[in-house]
Amino acid sequence: MTPEKQRAIWAIYVWCRRTDELVDGPNASHITPEALDRWEERLEGIFDGKPVDMIDATLCDTLSRFPVDIQPFRDMIDGMRMDLVKPRYETFDELYEYCYRVAGTVGLMSMPIMGCDENFQGDVKKVYKAALALGLANQLTNILRDVGEDAQTRNRIYVPIEDLNRFGITEQEVLRGMFSPSTGKVDDRWVAFMKFQIERARQVFKDAEDGVNCLHKDARWPVWSALDVYRNILDAIEANGYNNFNQRAYVPKVEKFLMLPQSYLKAQKAQMH
Numbered sequence: 001m002t003p004e005k006q007r008a009i010w011a012i013y014v015w016c017r018r019t020d021e022l023v024d025g026p027n028a029s030h031i032t033p034e035a036l037d038r039w040e041e042r043l044e045g046i047f048d049g050k051p052v053d054m055i056d057a058t059l060c061d062t063l064s065r066f067p068v069d070i071q072p073f074r075d076m077i078d079g080m081r082m083d084l085v086k087p088r089y090e091t092f093d094e095l096y097e098y099c100y101r102v103a104g105t106v107g108l109m110s111m112p113i114m115g116c117d118e119n120f121q122g123d124v125k126k127v128y129k130a131a132l133a134l135g136l137a138n139q140l141t142n143i144l145r146d147v148g149e150d151a152q153t154r155n156r157i158y159v160p161i162e163d164l165n166r167f168g169i170t171e172q173e174v175l176r177g178m179f180s181p182s183t184g185k186v187d188d189r190w191v192a193f194m195k196f197q198i199e200r201a202r203q204v205f206k207d208a209e210d211g212v213n214c215l216h217k218d219a220r221w222p223v224w225s226a227l228d229v230y231r232n233i234l235d236a237i238e239a240n241g242y243n244n245f246n247q248r249a250y251v252p253k254v255e256k257f258l259m260l261p262q263s264y265l266k267a268q269k270a271q272m273h
């Protein structure tokens, strides 16, 4: 992307990272809803051209150059509020709402920076939907990768409880980790459950794919790369035998680099309708 777009994406990234640090960082244990209210007031200030520090100012600069809307930023803070009070998600719809707020929003924030292809003639809503889907798919992947860590360190279960029940799995089993006493491997019910979840996440990545080549030419390669690399975490979970209780699935750096040419080729295909 052009240096101007790179700086704008960076400013959005840093605002999101700081927002995430409020609930996930070293001081997360004493974060209160009031602190999030103050963070939201500070956000309003940024959109009014009144930054508190230099990093806020980078976002002000971005707002002066691109038509960015405040709503996804507010929605992300709402996602953080949700995370403070909600340790379980009963249905996929509930989880969807959370994933929209903490990750789908990132797609919506980035769209006005990246822009559509100059020859794009369809409905721009379609591209926004795909952008939201990429955030969603990334978040679902993140949740599947971190099941053990979230359960053990934060008493959080993000996967829908109704899905667990359907596969005959209890919350307690997730919190303990599900290993078969005879083989030491992950329980068969968990494998079946994970196959279902991974399939659903892959479906959402497909929804996202539909929009990537509608983006402006200079944004396609970075977005394909991000999509391909993050989706590969799902393959890594499979390769770990679906053990996401005490193993962290990741894509090694060399593998990431080796994927770049393939992502580049996908970005060259014109696919605008």
Ligand SMILES: CC(C)=CCC/C(C)=C/CC/C(C)=C/CC/C(C)=C/COP(=O)(O)OP(=O)(O)O
Residues within 6 Å of the ligand: 102, 103, 104, 106, 107, 108, 110, 111, 127, 128, 130, 131, 132, 134, 135, 136, 138, 139, 140, 142, 208, 209, 211, 212, 215, 223
């Ligand atoms: C597809 C189209 C049309 C546009 C692209 C729109 C974009 C840029 C979408 C990206 C959305 C995105 C990057 C969401 C973030 C989701 C997410 C799960 C972030 C995880 O952050 P960390 O928790 O730091 O992850 P790691 O732990 O893996 O570092």
